[in-house]
Amino acid sequence: MSEKLWSGRFSEKTDRMVERFTSSIQVDKRLYRHDIAGSIAHAKMMAKVGMITPEESEQIAKGLEEIRMDIEAGRMEYSDSLEDIHMHIESRLVEKIGEAGQKLHTGRSRNDQVALDSRMYMRDEVKEIIQLLRALRHVFAELAKKHIDVILPGYTHLQRAQPVLFSHHMMAYYEMFTRDARRFEDCLKRINVMPLGSAALAGTTYPIDREYVARLLDFPEISANSMDAVSDRDHMLELASCASICMMHFSRISEELILWSTSEFSFITLSDAFTTGSSIMPQKKNPDIPELVRGKTGSVYGALFSLLTMMKSLPLAYNRDMQEDKKTLFEMIDTLKDCIDIYVRMLPNMTVKKDVMEASASKGFLNATDLADYLAAKGMPFRKAHHVAGRMVSHALAKGVEIDHLELEVLRQFDEMFEKDVYEYLEVRRMVDRRKSAGGTSTENVNESIKKAFESIESETIA
Numbered sequence: 274m275s276e277k278l279w280s281g282r283f284s285e286k287t288d289r290m291v292e293r294f295t296s297s298i299q300v301d302k303r304l305y306r307h308d309i310a311g312s313i314a315h316a317k318m319m320a321k322v323g324m325i326t327p328e329e330s331e332q333i334a335k336g337l338e339e340i341r342m343d344i345e346a347g348r349m350e351y352s353d354s355l356e357d358i359h360m361h362i363e364s365r366l367v368e369k370i371g372e373a374g375q376k377l378h379t380g381r382s383r384n385d386q387v388a389l390d391s392r393m394y395m396r397d398e399v400k401e402i403i404q405l406l407r408a409l410r411h412v413f414a415e416l417a418k419k420h421i422d423v424i425l426p427g428y429t430h431l432q433r434a435q436p437v438l439f440s441h442h443m444m445a446y447y448e449m450f451t452r453d454a455r456r457f458e459d460c461l462k463r464i465n466v467m468p469l470g471s472a473a474l475a476g477t478t479y480p481i482d483r484e485y486v487a488r489l490l491d492f493p494e495i496s497a498n499s500m501d502a503v504s505d506r507d508h509m510l511e512l513a514s515c516a517s518i519c520m521m522h523f524s525r526i527s528e529e530l531i532l533w534s535t536s537e538f539s540f541i542t543l544s545d546a547f548t549t550g551s552s553i554m555p556q557k558k559n560p561d562i563p564e565l566v567r568g569k570t571g572s573v574y575g576a577l578f579s580l581l582t583m584m585k586s587l588p589l590a591y592n593r594d595m596q597e598d599k600k601t602l603f604e605m606i607d608t609l610k611d612c613i614d615i616y617v618r619m620l621p622n623m624t625v626k627k628d629v630m631e632a633s634a635s636k637g638f639l640n641a642t643d644l645a646d647y648l649a650a651k652g653m654p655f656r657k658a659h660h661v662a663g664r665m666v667s668h669a670l671a672k673g674v675e676i677d678h679l680e681l682e683v684l685r686q687f688d689e690m691f692e693k694d695v696y697e698y699l700e701v702r703r704m705v706d707r708r709k710s711a712g713g714t715s716t717e718n719v720n721e722s723i724k725k726a727f728e729s730i731e732s733e734t735i736a
């Protein structure tokens with residue numbers, strides 16, 4: 274293995290244990306493509322401003338392309354003694370092309386290099402996340418469209434509250450994941466800032482052209498302060514926050530799917546391909562996917578907290594602590610992408626048990642609010658109507674029947690305003706469809722939001 278690139282100042286060899294402890298190569302080797310692209314841009318810039326010759330720049334680019342192919346073909350040997358991907362690539366380049374390779378690191382440092390690489394990496398990943406979320410949002414809109422006639426109980430405090438469309442419930446998740454996608458888009462703006470040329474912390478004496486590098490690497494802007502640029506991880510924290518919020522949404526739907534697939538609820542069945550059995554209890558079919566997604570939420574929150582804690586109290590500018598960011602970042606992104614992807618595959622295969630949902634929606638006094646609304650519509654102040662309906666619920670409870678199963682004479686004992694039309698008024702579908710207020714669960718509203726969702730998904734350009 275070649276000599277360390279920074280060995281000049283040192284007279285003793287690095288301890289093996291120290292090498293292993295300080296090395297990040299097993300983690301950051303996944304940045305190789307971005308590292309190479311960044312170095313090629315840097316070399317082109319150096320040629321443009323006359324720091325190296327065009328031939329040298331060509332040689333560097335060619336050498337780096339070869340290294341990329343070597344890595345992809347598994348021909349790169351990794352060693353802790355070369356610390357990280359930046360030094361592996363640079364030292365291989367020097368081996369390949371000699372002196373021109375030794376000029377590559379002019380006017381830059383690993384501090385701005387790693388900042389560049391990880392921003393480029395995040396930029397690619399965030400775009401992928403947004404596309405995955407787009408597919409997921411499409412799945413929710415499709416589910417809503419397909420099951421537009423299904424009614425289920427809506428809950429508050431996990432107590433049956435009012436009937437809603439299953440589609441309304443699905444579109445609620447569409448909204449959450451759409452906000453998530455927008456948050457990632459917004460975060461991308463802060464990621465997409467070019468830090469290279471900040472050098473170690475203070476900038477450089479060389480006549481570099483940072484705007485040119487930014488153009489080559491497709492960055493809309495360059496960082497404004499070199500000290501900030503090499504030590505800023507805000508965008509990473511933002512990404513971890515976006516990921517955490519998104520996982521929180523996944524955890525909520527996971528919990529619902531787990532509950533819904535119990536024999537107690539029995540609202541849905543997850544397909545066999547997305548469930549597993551028990552090694553001891555033959556009757557079991559476990560909702561492992563939603564359970565694991567719910568569980569993985571913890572590790573994504575953990576990523577946010579480990580990054581926040583890592584950054585806390587760090588003095589300007591770069592500190593080695595920051596090397597720890599990548600392990601956390603990579604695992605977090607992998608987890609999030611996996612969760613989105615598996616949901617995109619699992620959801621369309623779930624069976625929605627319309628009859629069970631509707632039977633539950635017509636039991637448990639979900640019509641009590643409407644009963645009060647009925648009286649209020651006839652002129653009774655709502656507070657009073659609420660009280661009357663409450664007495665009726667307690668009566669029906671004692672009798673063990675639903676309110677709409679009581680005879681009209683019985684209803685009229687509670688208030689003279691009740692007439693025959695109350696039964697129609699209390700039909701589950703009518704209750705749903707009367708909720709036409711903007712954002713409410715009426716079929717008309719929900720159809721409209723499904724339409725808008727498809728239009729919006731359609732109009733989003735692929736970045």
Ligand code: ARG
Nearest residue numbers: 297357383384387593595596
């Ligand atoms: N492997 C390092 C990291 O990921 C690269 C920057 C190292 N800079 C330094 N001065 N040791 O943070």
